[in-house]
């Protein structure tokens with residue numbers, strides 16, 4: 001067996017110790033006599049898995065007690081519609097910041113439910129920065145302000161918390177949740193699919209302040225209704241039980257790494273050296289303005305596009321996989337989430353230098 005360095009944007013690389021533990025527990029979890037996959041979600045064993053999952057997430061992110069934590073299905077994409085359905089609360093407008101492909105999708109889905117006030121957009125600059133706060137348009141009549149804290153495709157990340165001028169702040173943190181500390185109390189709602197930085201696909205985390213829920217219209221299907229799911233511990237329908245378990249293992253791994261503040265330091269170091277290597281080279285280029293460069297997703301283009309195929313083939317020959325950029329932006333992208341070891345980034349940098357030298 002030879003595991004490669006996998007730079008996929010999601011589903012993405014997982015800590016090897018997590019995979020080994022899952023393998024070890026595949027046939028029997030603790031003393032339950034069965035696999036987690038076979039357990040009733042109402043049974044006493046799965047109850048322990050669910051409790052540990054929520055309490056570990058609460059402690060890693062220091063989630064205040066007046067926030068519900070939900071584990072849903074449908075991905076972050078489903079949230080693009082669930083959020084307006086649940087949070088509009090009779091209002092007709094919501095504010096959105098557009099900084100890349102994912103916020104663009106959030107905007108387009110929200111338009112089915114409300115008038116979208118475009119607070120800011122960097123579309124004209126091909127999503128290479130976050131627009132100046134001074135230019136933001138925030139409508140005080142809006143139900144909330146939505147932004148995407150890390151644009152997975154364009155490699156643009158907010159470094160701080162946007163000032164929502166009193167509106168409930170809603171953030172899609174799919175690709176940078178648990179990569180850095182976040183003050184949950186400044187948010188109305190945080191959501192994230194798990195397949196980027198928390199585990200396999202199949203679970204969507206929603207952290208929501210409890211006064212914001214319970215106002216969805218009757219036409220909202222109960223499984224899409226945050227208040228209904230909260231009342232039922234996210235088990236209004238059968239949850240993705242095995243995926244909850246795997247996310248739980250990743251959280252325990254993260255605790256073992258020293259938690260979010262400790263992993264942030266490693267993420268800063270990994271990203272800094274990779275960007276430095278790109279900036280110092282002649283062959284590679286990252287188009288994002290320096291203050292907004294993502295620590296998680298590092299896109300780069302080759303000065304000569306005709307080398308792309310050779311680059312990807314040679315990378316694979318060196319055990320470096322999934323470096324092809326998203327089809328909408330082209331070039332390359334290295335996703336270096338929490339689980340990407342330092343050695344993987346070093347191997348990528350050594351390969352890039354060698355490829356530049358020989359081309």
Ligand SMILES: *Cc1c(COP(=O)(O)O)cnc(C)c1O
Nearest residue numbers: 075076077102152172174175193
């Ligand atoms: C991947 C991603 C999504 C979509 O996730 P799905 O699970 O495919 O719905 C949404 N937003 C961001 C920021 C993402 O990275």
